[in-house]
Amino acid sequence: MSNTKNLFDKVWDLHSVKTLDSGQDQLLIGLHLIHEVTSPQAFEMLRDRGLKVLFPERTIATVDHIVPTENQARPFADLLAEEMMSAIEKNCIEFGVTLLDVNDSRQGIVHVVGPEQGLTQPGMTIVCGDSHTSTHGAFGSIALGIGTSQVAHVLATQTMALGRPKVRQVVVNGELGPGVTAKDVTLHIIRKLGVQGGVGYAYEYAGEVFDRMSMEERMTVCNMSIEGGARCGYINPDQTTVDYLKGRPFVPQGAAFDKAAEWWLNLASGPDAKFDDVVEFDAADIEPTVTWGITPAQSVGISENLAPISSYAPDEQTLIKEAFRYMELEENQPIKGQKIDVAFIGSCTNSRISDLREAAKVVEGRHVADHVRALVVPGSQLVRKQAIEEGLDKIFSDAGFEWREAGCSMCLAMNPDKLVGNELCASSSNRNFKGRQGSPTGRTLLMSPTMVAAAAINGCVTDVRELLTPATV
Amino acid sequence: MNEVEKITGTGIPLLLDDIDTDRIIPARFLRCVTFEGLGEHAFEDDRIQDPEHPFDKPEYQEASILVGGRNFGCGSSREHAPQSLIRWGIQAIIAESYAEIFFGNCTSLGVPAVCASRQTLEALDKAIKQNAKQEITVDLKTMKIACGDQQFDCTLPENARSALISGTYDFLAQLLKSTSEIKERAAEVPYFTSFA
Numbered sequence: 001m002s003n004t005k006n007l008f009d010k011v012w013d014l015h016s017v018k019t020l021d022s023g024q025d026q027l028l029i030g031l032h033l034i035h036e037v038t039s040p041q042a043f044e045m046l047r048d049r050g051l052k053v054l055f056p057e058r059t060i061a062t063v064d065h066i067v068p069t070e071n072q073a074r075p076f077a078d079l080l081a082e083e084m085m086s087a088i089e090k091n092c093i094e095f096g097v098t099l100l101d102v103n104d105s106r107q108g109i110v111h112v113v114g115p116e117q118g119l120t121q122p123g124m125t126i127v128c129g130d131s132h133t134s135t136h137g138a139f140g141s142i143a144l145g146i147g148t149s150q151v152a153h154v155l156a157t158q159t160m161a162l163g164r165p166k167v168r169q170v171v172v173n174g175e176l177g178p179g180v181t182a183k184d185v186t187l188h189i190i191r192k193l194g195v196q197g198g199v200g201y202a203y204e205y206a207g208e209v210f211d212r213m214s215m216e217e218r219m220t221v222c223n224m225s226i227e228g229g230a231r232c233g234y235i236n237p238d239q240t241t242v243d244y245l246k247g248r249p250f251v252p253q254g255a256a257f258d259k260a261a262e263w264w265l266n267l268a269s270g271p272d273a274k275f276d277d278v279v280e281f282d283a284a285d286i287e288p289t290v291t292w293g294i295t296p297a298q299s300v301g302i303s304e305n306l307a308p309i310s311s312y313a314p315d316e317q318t319l320i321k322e323a324f325r326y327m328e329l330e331e332n333q334p335i336k337g338q339k340i341d342v343a344f345i346g347s348c349t350n351s352r353i354s355d356l357r358e359a360a361k362v363v364e365g366r367h368v369a370d371h372v373r374a375l376v377v378p379g380s381q382l383v384r385k386q387a388i389e390e391g392l393d394k395i396f397s398d399a400g401f402e403w404r405e406a407g408c409s410m411c412l413a414m415n416p417d418k419l420v421g422n423e424l425c426a427s428s429s430n431r432n433f434k435g436r437q438g439s440p441t442g443r444t445l446l447m448s449p450t451m452v453a454a455a456a457i458n459g460c461v462t463d464v465r466e467l468l469t470p471a472t473v
Numbered sequence: 474m475n476e477v478e479k480i481t482g483t484g485i486p487l488l489l490d491d492i493d494t495d496r497i498i499p500a501r502f503l504r505c506v507t508f509e510g511l512g513e514h515a516f517e518d519d520r521i522q523d524p525e526h527p528f529d530k531p532e533y534q535e536a537s538i539l540v541g542g543r544n545f546g547c548g549s550s551r552e553h554a555p556q557s558l559i560r561w562g563i564q565a566i567i568a569e570s571y572a573e574i575f576f577g578n579c580t581s582l583g584v585p586a587v588c589a590s591r592q593t594l595e596a597l598d599k600a601i602k603q604n605a606k607q608e609i610t611v612d613l614k615t616m617k618i619a620c621g622d623q624q625f626d627c628t629l630p631e632n633a634r635s636a637l638i639s640g641t642y643d644f645l646a647q648l649l650k651s652t653s654e655i656k657e658r659a660a661e662v663p664y665f666t667s668f669a
């Protein structure tokens with residue numbers, strides 16, 4: 001049987017309950033992740049209409065956005081944050097939803113927790129009131145960020161109305177150079193295709209580079225699909241996926257696991273699969289990449305200078321000028337050597353154990369520059385525990401990093417971790433929007449966690465490849 | 474649910490590209506359990522830095538139609554963004570293009586987010602700046618924007634248009650009708666039944 005269906009279409013068709021009058025599909029949702037910020041109003045909508053959660057066992061809640069990362073004792077010092085915590089606790093009890101609270105050892109950033117617990121599995125439709133839900137696509141699932149009204153829809157019906165996007169295959173073949181990470185691959189793709197390049201599409205990432213990646217690296221790539229405008233991104237399940245999932249708490253065990261694995265592997269797009277569009281990149285062209293502006297597409301390779309305003313299309317120049325003004329950077333300047341004030345390793349893009357291990361290798365035996373405030377915020381309590389077992393916390397602390405509890409932290413600064421004034425932050429997160437890191441004039445340079453580590457050590461944007469050999473003690 | 478066919482009101486010009494939802498409503502205002510009160514914080518950080526921000530100008534305080542640029546509403550999925558605009562008074566948005574989650578959120582709240590060409594947006598921007606009292610009409614039946622004696626085309630995906638016009642944009646009622654089909658479908662999905 002020739003199979004021209006790609007994974008996306010197979011999974012979509014399986015979950016489509018019916019076509020609605022609007023032409024959209026009513027899509028069955030396999031896993032609904034919720035957190036404290038975008039769920040309270042949704043539960044309120046259910047209460048208003050006297051509705052229940054249809055499949056409470058298919059919804060899992062955690063808390064991440066507002067939790068402090070210094071002292072997590074309750075009640076929180078921030079009364080608004082405390083009110084939100086109480087709301088999600090009350091809602092989860094009332095509606096019968098499992099909550100991984102701060103006092104649960106499994107708590108963490110929703111997009112770190114889902115995969116870690118094996119909640120995220122190939123072939124699922126996964127939604128969460130959070131745009132970086134695309135992370136879960138790394139397992140070969142359709143994973144979408146949704147708004148609060150849709151959170152209510154999914155709670156009440158386990159379905160939502162959605163138009164089917166087109167599918168673009170983004171192929172990266174070849175070999176990544178030393179020091180070039182999954183983060184650089186995703187920043188490079190966004191740079192080349194633009195922040196709006198993916199609108200209307202789901203992305204299938206394919207090719208040798210993704211085939212070789214670990215699950216954690218794949219998550220980094222899929223995480224930022226949304227930054228390139230795509231509705232979601234995914235990677236076909238393979239043996240790496242199956243090996244990662246085996247034995248995780250929410251994954252089937254024994255004979256059921258074998259059955260599951262077989263089903264997962266069969267979902268992958270075959271060689272005859274059709275796509276609405278295909279774009280290709282060569283891994284050799286990708287350098288450690290750093291954003292310099294106020295959108296994730298405004299980035300350069302570490303060895304490049306910032307392009308002059310005149311090199312941009314006329315209709316882009318206003319935005320580019322505004323980016324230079326806001327970032328206090330100049331055209332033609334190198335990005336390397338730019339002095340930073342803050343270094344942040346964390347967020348659902350890059351706060352997993354492999355991120356911390358790689359960053360620790362750069363940091364070990366070195367010290368954070370005197371003028372830099374540096375912090376490491378593990379993505380989950382389990383990542384934190386693992387890191388401590390491996391002694392990574394000590395490497396970071398000895399080097400002058402603050403070692404924190406799990407949460408979103410300075411990725412969006414809804415908790416006390418914020419930039420001050422116009423501080424410039426080297427950050428392993430995913431958004432460099434104006435004001436994103438908590439100060440209305442704060443400035444963000446996105447880069448890989450190893451690049452953040454290198455910037456923290458040197459006190460300025462640094463080519464991590466210069467620090468890849470261990471420090472001489 | 475109200476049918477949304479035609480929105481008439483004065484405009485507010487914000488013809489900038491890549492306005493993200495962090496700018497529309499900064500994250501610190503997401504520390505809340507209701508959407509009430511978000512209106513006054515719309516674009517708060519942009520307004521602090523720009524005393525000339527349209528959302529602060531007296532002449533635009535009654536405006537209900539926002540004129541934006543390309544990729545409006547990109548970034549975070551927070552429904553707080555359209556909710557804050559609605560509570561500020563916005564009933565329709567005209568822009569070159571939108572980020573998809575933002576667009577979906579607007580539609581499900583009954584706010585038409587229509588697309589128009591750059592020329593149209595520039596003409597509207599000019600007309601509003603010349604006369605803040607200028608009435609603008611966005612007509613979803615004809616897909617035309619009227620502004621004084623000028624008329625422009627606009628577009629809206631058909632599914633959003635029909636949902637707004639027929640007043641079925643809050644899909645919950647429709648989704649709820651299919652409970653038995655939902656359960657039947659779930660029974661066919663291997664992982665819903667633990668691969669039994």
Ligand code: SF4
Nearest residue numbers: 132347348408411412
């Ligand atoms: S880490 Fe940042 S991007 Fe990820 S879920 Fe938290 S706030 Fe959102």
